Structures are given as C-alpha cells and as structure tokens.
Amino acid sequence: MAESACPLDALPLLALDIGTKRIGVAVSDRLGIGARGIACLARRDRNWPKKLQEIIDEYGVRGIVVGLPRNMDGSEGTQAADVRAAVRDLQVFVDLPVVFQDERLTTWQAKERLYAQGLSARKVADRVDQTAAAIILEDFLQLHPELRQS
Numbered sequence: 001m002a003e004s005a006c007p008l009d010a011l012p013l014l015a016l017d018i019g020t021k022r023i024g025v026a027v028s029d030r031l032g033i034g035a036r037g038i039a040c041l042a043r044r045d046r047n048w049p050k051k052l053q054e055i056i057d058e059y060g061v062r063g064i065v066v067g068l069p070r071n072m073d074g075s076e077g078t079q080a081a082d083v084r085a086a087v088r089d090l091q092v093f094v095d096l097p098v099v100f101q102d103e104r105l106t107t108w109q110a111k112e113r114l115y116a117q118g119l120s121a122r123k124v125a126d127r128v129d130q131t132a133a134a135i136i137l138e139d140f141l142q143l144h145p146e147l148r149q150s
Contacts, residue, residue, distance in 0.1 A: 008063035008097055011147060014056060015065040015137035017103065017129050018083045023048060024129030026137050027059050032148040035137035037130025049093040056094060064096050067103030067136040101140045106132040
C-alpha cells in the first residue's frame with residue numbers, strides 16, 4: 001500500500017472511492033488513456049470485497065487505486081483512517097497491489113461533470129460515487145504515464 005512509489009506495472013487498473021455508505025468503482029481501459037465508472041457497491045454489505053473480486057476477474061484488473069480522503073491541508077483524518085481500514089479488509093480477499101491517490105475535491109468534480117451532462121439531481125446522486133472513482137483513476141493515470149507503455 002504505497003503512496004509515493006508505484007508498484008503497479010500493468011493495466012487495466014481499478015479505482016475505488018470508498019465512503020461510509022457506498023463504494024464507487026471505476027476501471028481503466030487497457031491502454032491507460034481513460035477510465036469509466038462501472039459500479040457502486042454498498043459499504044455495509046459484508047460481501048462487498050467478494051463482489052469486488054468478481055469485478056476484478058471480469059475486467060482482468062492488475063492493480064487497485066484507492067482514493068484517500070485528505071483534509072485540505074494534506075493531513076489525514078477519520079475518513080482516511082476508515083478508508084485504510086476498508087483496504088485492509090479488502091486485502092484479505094484480493095491479492096493485488098494497492099496504491100492510494102489523493103482524492104480531495106473528486107466528489108465535487110464528479111457532481112460538476114454529471115450536472116454538465118444535464119442529469120437530474122437523482123441521477124447525479126446515483127452516479128456520483130462511480131464517477132468520483134473514475135476521476136481518481138484519471139488523476140492517477142495522468143501522474144503515471146509510464147503505465148501506458150506496459
């Protein structure tokens with residue numbers, strides 16, 4: 001679970017936006033050019049790691065990028081601790097490298113993106129978590145262009 005070094009070396013990647021109620025899921029394309037939201041899992045569902053493993057198998061995922069919620073000053077609070085705990089739970093079921101990506105403002109960006117598409121407030125609420133996960137993954141891919149050559 002590195003934050004500075006990148007142990008990920010192959011595509012496609014999966015991204016998670018882990019909240020207290022929902023987990024947004026996104027996947028990259030095999031070229032590392034883009035990402036798209038594909039699912040939203042219920043965090044309270046104890047089987048969410050197993051459901052995520054099914055998604056990993058379906059898409060042939062080679063690594064996981066997890067959004068880490070930091071405070072605006074860069075420090076970590078209770079939400080970051082909760083995300084780290086969820087990742088520990090996930091790693092019992094999933095044997096893939098995991099890295100953290102700063103996710104400050106991704107929910108806001110996701111809402112802006114969805115409203116710009118003309119979606120209703122209800123549809124935005126339904127898609128915001130997986131769209132935030134896609135933004136987390138896009139940001140990560142932009143920071144690591146070397147992955148596109150694998």
